[in-house]
Amino acid sequence: xxxIPILKFGNALLVTIQVDMxxxxxxxxxxxxxxxxxxxxxxxxxxxxxxxxxVDSFIGRMxxxxxAVSRILDADTVVxxxxxxVAITLxxxxxxxxxxxxxxxxxxxxxxxxDRLAGSEADDADDED
Amino acid sequence: xxxxxxxxxASLVTRNEQNILPEWVELQKNAGTLHTGRISxxxxxxxxxxxxxxLRDALTQSGTDTLAAPYEPAKAMLTELSRSxxxxxxxxxxxxxxxFSLKQPLFNAxxxxxxxxxxxxxxTVWSLTVLLDELGLFTLEIFQKSREEIIVRQQREIAELSxxxxxxxxxxLALPLIGTLDSQRTQVVMENLLQTIVDSxxxxxxxxxxxxxxxxxxxxxxxxxxxxxxxxxxADCLISGxxxxxxxxxxxxxxxxxxxxxxSLADAFAVALRQTGRAVVKARRIEGFALPEKSGRxxx
Amino acid sequence: MPTTKTERLGIRISDDxxxxxxLTRTFALEVGLGLVDQTKVVTAASxxxxxxxxxxGGGDVTAEIVEQGGRRGVRLTFEDKGPGxxxxxxxxxxxxxxGKGMGLGLGGAKRLCNEFSIVSEPxxxxxxxxxxxx
Numbered sequence: 001x002x003x004i005p006i007l008k009f010g011n012a013l014l015v016t017i018q019v020d021m022x023x024x025x026x027x028x029x030x031x032x033x034x035x036x037x038x039x040x041x042x043x044x045x046x047x048x049x050x051x052x053x054x055v056d057s058f059i060g061r062m063x064x065x066x067x068a069v070s071r072i073l074d075a076d077t078v079v080x081x082x083x084x085x086v087a088i089t090l091x092x093x094x095x096x097x098x099x100x101x102x103x104x105x106x107x108x109x110x111x112x113x114x115d116r117l118a119g120s121e122a123d124d125a126d127d128e129d
Numbered sequence: 130x131x132x133x134x135x136x137x138x139a140s141l142v143t144r145n146e147q148n149i150l151p152e153w154v155e156l157q158k159n160a161g162t163l164h165t166g167r168i169s170x171x172x173x174x175x176x177x178x179x180x181x182x183x184l185r186d187a188l189t190q191s192g193t194d195t196l197a198a199p200y201e202p203a204k205a206m207l208t209e210l211s212r213s214x215x216x217x218x219x220x221x222x223x224x225x226x227x228x229f230s231l232k233q234p235l236f237n238a239x240x241x242x243x244x245x246x247x248x249x250x251x252x253t254v255w256s257l258t259v260l261l262d263e264l265g266l267f268t269l270e271i272f273q274k275s276r277e278e279i280i281v282r283q284q285r286e287i288a289e290l291s292x293x294x295x296x297x298x299x300x301x302l303a304l305p306l307i308g309t310l311d312s313q314r315t316q317v318v319m320e321n322l323l324q325t326i327v328d329s330x331x332x333x334x335x336x337x338x339x340x341x342x343x344x345x346x347x348x349x350x351x352x353x354x355x356x357x358x359x360x361x362x363x364a365d366c367l368i369s370g371x372x373x374x375x376x377x378x379x380x381x382x383x384x385x386x387x388x389x390x391x392x393s394l395a396d397a398f399a400v401a402l403r404q405t406g407r408a409v410v411k412a413r414r415i416e417g418f419a420l421p422e423k424s425g426r427x428x429x
Numbered sequence: 430m431p432t433t434k435t436e437r438l439g440i441r442i443s444d445d446x447x448x449x450x451x452l453t454r455t456f457a458l459e460v461g462l463g464l465v466d467q468t469k470v471v472t473a474a475s476x477x478x479x480x481x482x483x484x485x486g487g488g489d490v491t492a493e494i495v496e497q498g499g500r501r502g503v504r505l506t507f508e509d510k511g512p513g514x515x516x517x518x519x520x521x522x523x524x525x526x527x528g529k530g531m532g533l534g535l536g537g538a539k540r541l542c543n544e545f546s547i548v549s550e551p552x553x554x555x556x557x558x559x560x561x562x563x
Contacts, residue, residue: 096361104326108330108332109363
């Protein structure tokens with residue numbers, strides 16, 4: 001079966017969804033990401049959906065789940081590049097993904113993850129004082 | 130029988146074109162077609178000649194049945210003429226006059242024709258009247274449709290004009306809303322705002338509702354939808370310009386806006402600057418440095 | 430309401446849901462819907478196709494381009510011979526789900542369209558029709 005590739009970027013994982021996913025592919029991605037967060041000890045997950053023309057409730061739920069699972073595993077998930085038409089449709093659908101962090105593009109999303117990591121390292125340093 | 134009338138009139142037109150055409154153009158001029166200078170006499174001449182030829186061809190091929198295929202070229206020309214006149218601001222009657230004023234010259238030509246009996250003339254006049262009425266009404270319908278298209282386009286333009294998105298600073302946008310927010314307008318507002326967020330890579334958008342007369346449950350919902358959509362794309366929204374009486378109404382109605390809201394656009398802008406890691410400081414003379422705007426006087 | 434184009438597609442496996450999205454997109458483009466409206470109707474189609482598959486045990490969709498009073502639109506009809514829905518009003522409420530979804534399928538699809546109608550007979554199947562006008 002096809003799988004969506006997951007790239008490692010320092011201590012973050014990067015997924016770029018470029019195909020119109022059928023449901024099994026989305027479920028597989030959710031499982032793959034969960035195991036990769038653990039095996040790579042990742043602190044951040046960046047999901048680029050700028051190529052997606054449609055996000056329905058199934059994919060929305062997948063994004064929500066990934067965010068929730070990664071939170072438990074102490075990693076931040078940031079969904080980046082959502083298209084305006086997709087955002088308007090999701091809101092109308094009643095899905096505002098409040099548990100998911102978002103950013104305009106990959107660069108901003110990566111910066112968000114790094115900021116958070118820098119922040120927690122600073123906290124750690126404070127603790128040691 | 131209709132075919133007979135058709136070819137009779139067609140040959141009548143061919144034989145009498147020299148009379149019919151100038152007479153028709155004259156009638157149109159008298160009706161004021163050229164008065165406003167929207168079209169030139171040359172244009173009117175060539176439009177009239179073209180239509181007369183197309184009508185003659187259609188009559189030859191399918192009599193007076195305007196639904197038949199040979200009438201398509203004539204109707205296409207009327208469509209074009211009607212459209213352009215609707216755009217040029219002609220009135221409906223001025224537009225329809227183009228077709229209706231052709232009756233008289235055609236009837237005159239019929240009456241001058243010595244080969245036809247009184248009975249033949251009467252029946253031909255009737256067929257022609259029906260034919261030209263149909264074409265005239267067709268012209269009016271197209272005219273009406275074109276006007277409606279103009280109205281729809283203008284409505285869209287007004288909707289877009291009334292929701293400008295302005296850039297306040299690098300990464301900070303403002304959307305000053307004026308007037309009531311219905312669901313259709315909300316979609317235009319959202320599209321505009323979200324597209325501008327993408328284009329300018331903005332992080333924060335301030336929605337200023339100083340110009341929104343009332344905020345009821347529905348308006349609040351529309352506002353929140355816009356905020357939620359912007360957030361999905363990775364931009365934060367602030368709401369500003371909530372007037373005291375609106376704040377009271379909102380509390381009264383139990384309307385909640387779970388977003389940062391500020392009384393004025395200036396306050397919201399200050400928040401936005403702070404969130405993007407900027408601050409506004411008062412310029413003052415620092416020891417050893419001259420402020421640039423005073424430099425002109427320093428030589429004196 | 431005259432129909433100017435019709436196409437029928439079976440919904441049997443989860444790849445078919447993707448095909449329904451693509452078919453809807455093609456029809457929406459042909460009607461000349463704006464980008465947001467296209468996205469809305471394609472998303473609604475995706476929700477309903479998944480319902481047909483997951484709850485109806487598979488079925489068919491008929492996509493049509495329709496014309497009414499000078500307006501053009503896309504109309505989609507989803508039909509299945511599944512268990513049907515006993516309480517439609519309940520099923521239209523957000524959060525209602527008998528399966529694995531978020532419970533936004535029917536109600537969400539309704540909000541994304543100009544027209545929505547549903548006929549269901551317990552034990553016989555469900556028929557959902559939606560339309561989006563230009």
